[in-house]
Amino acid sequence: MSLSLQASLVSQVFCVALIASVGTRFWLASRQMRHVRQHRAAVPAAFASTISTEAHQHAADYTLAKTRFGMLAEALGAALLLGWTLLGGLDALNAWVHDLVVPRWGDLPYQLALFGAFSVIGGLLDLPLEWYRTFHIEQQFGFNRMSPRLFVLDLIKSTAVGLAIGTPLLASVLWVMGATGNWWWLWAWGLWTGFMLLMQVVYPLYIAPLFNKFKPLEDATLAGRVQALMQRCGFQAKGFFVMDGSLRSAHGNAYFAGLGKSKRVVFYDTLLARLLPAEVEAVLAHELGHFHHKHVLHRMLMIFALSLLGLALLGWLANQPGFYFGLGVTPNLPGTSSNHALALLLFMMTLPPFLFFIAPLIARSSRKAEFEADAYACAQSNGADLSSALLKLYEDNASTLTPDPLYVRFYYSHPPASERLAALPR
Numbered sequence: 001m002s003l004s005l006q007a008s009l010v011s012q013v014f015c016v017a018l019i020a021s022v023g024t025r026f027w028l029a030s031r032q033m034r035h036v037r038q039h040r041a042a043v044p045a046a047f048a049s050t051i052s053t054e055a056h057q058h059a060a061d062y063t064l065a066k067t068r069f070g071m072l073a074e075a076l077g078a079a080l081l082l083g084w085t086l087l088g089g090l091d092a093l094n095a096w097v098h099d100l101v102v103p104r105w106g107d108l109p110y111q112l113a114l115f116g117a118f119s120v121i122g123g124l125l126d127l128p129l130e131w132y133r134t135f136h137i138e139q140q141f142g143f144n145r146m147s148p149r150l151f152v153l154d155l156i157k158s159t160a161v162g163l164a165i166g167t168p169l170l171a172s173v174l175w176v177m178g179a180t181g182n183w184w185w186l187w188a189w190g191l192w193t194g195f196m197l198l199m200q201v202v203y204p205l206y207i208a209p210l211f212n213k214f215k216p217l218e219d220a221t222l223a224g225r226v227q228a229l230m231q232r233c234g235f236q237a238k239g240f241f242v243m244d245g246s247l248r249s250a251h252g253n254a255y256f257a258g259l260g261k262s263k264r265v266v267f268y269d270t271l272l273a274r275l276l277p278a279e280v281e282a283v284l285a286h287e288l289g290h291f292h293h294k295h296v297l298h299r300m301l302m303i304f305a306l307s308l309l310g311l312a313l314l315g316w317l318a319n320q321p322g323f324y325f326g327l328g329v330t331p332n333l334p335g336t337s338s339n340h341a342l343a344l345l346l347f348m349m350t351l352p353p354f355l356f357f358i359a360p361l362i363a364r365s366s367r368k369a370e371f372e373a374d375a376y377a378c379a380q381s382n383g384a385d386l387s388s389a390l391l392k393l394y395e396d397n398a399s400t401l402t403p404d405p406l407y408v409r410f411y412y413s414h415p416p417a418s419e420r421l422a423a424l425p426r
């Protein structure tokens with residue numbers, strides 16, 4: 001295939017995926033908004049005795065505001081992606097960084113600098129959106145607890161952590177791409193897999209505590225109850241933590257994280273404050289259900305398999321000149337400097353429109369895992385308590401009770417309240 005033909009094919013496939021994914025997202029978002037608006041007036045019958053009209057309408061308005069904002073962010077993201085690719089943004093950035101860095105410092109620093117420059121620009125462009133989301137939408141609905149000062153501190157901290165972890169990882173991947181020949185993608189996959197496994201241990205133990213405080217339970221009666229349940233479920237006795245989620249947001253949550261020694265169940269203080277002891281036990285039993293069914297492990301295996309496919313694809317694409325030209329970038333001439341960073345950036349940038357179409361499969365397996373964890377909680381604790389705890393969680397987070405069913409299929413990692421509570425005894 002001639003280069004120009006290959007390049008135009010790449011452009012066309014990319015444009016079709018981008019238009020199809022953005023179009024589908026907009027269509028789904030407008031369905032969701034219509035559905036929520038249509039059901040805003042009255043609380044659904046199944047919740048009439050437990051949720052007030054006021055709370056129901058608060059959830060509807062919050063969902064509408066979030067979805068509307070999501071559409072704006074989506075449109076801006078698509079425009080930006082076109083700007084980086086077909087309109088020549090990445091090409092111009094690459095030419096500039098290349099001329100600046102290669103003569104002075106050589107190849108690997110150039111590749112790292114290209115990634116760095118791209119991340120800084122992307123981060124700065126993202127900042128106003130994140131600011132608006134926090135200080136307008138979350139604020140307006142009474143969820144934000146973050147001060148502008150904390151926002152800036154978080155930004156500085158996460159940038160520093162990202163640099164400290166990302167730079168060595170990226171440098172090793174780029175080195176592997178250059179040093180291991182045609183099978184580099186397999187080596188890179190091994191590196192990536194090792195890194196992900198390491199992060200499962202490092203993140204809960206060393207990184208999350210940079211942003212939040214994690215404490216053992218203080219309430220002695222509750223602690224006794226929690227211990228008893230954890231022992232019954234075969235979970236390490238010291239794995240229960242309370243996190244000061246109230247530092248940033250009024251949203252409540254609980255989650256299961258880590259592998260091996262870092263394995264833990266984390267409750268936000270905001271959720272803990274709202275639940276009765278029996279409800280805490282039921283939610284904990286749900287989280288232990290994820291542990292029992294090895295959901296963290298399954299999800300990681302899925303990510304490993306997907307990244308192997310992705311890297312193998314990139315291993316092939318990176319050698320096709322049409323991949324670069326078709327996405328608006330002139331690759332560096334062979335023998336001058338490497339194209340690995342360019343290939344990696346282009347790939348990471350253009351993958352999401354394609355991945356969007358497997359999102360429903362991933363969401364479905366996640367919802368299935370939630371049902372399994374709920375069933376485990378019913379067996380080990382009490383379904384009625386789980387039911388009332390979940391109801392508080394849905395209400396406190398202003399999750400709509402009436403989402404569009406198709407929107408749920410695409411995006412929801414957790415079943416909507418109606419389906420989830422229907423599966424539980426009351």
Ligand SMILES: [Zn+2]
Binds near residue numbers: 286287290373
């Ligand atoms: Zn869960």
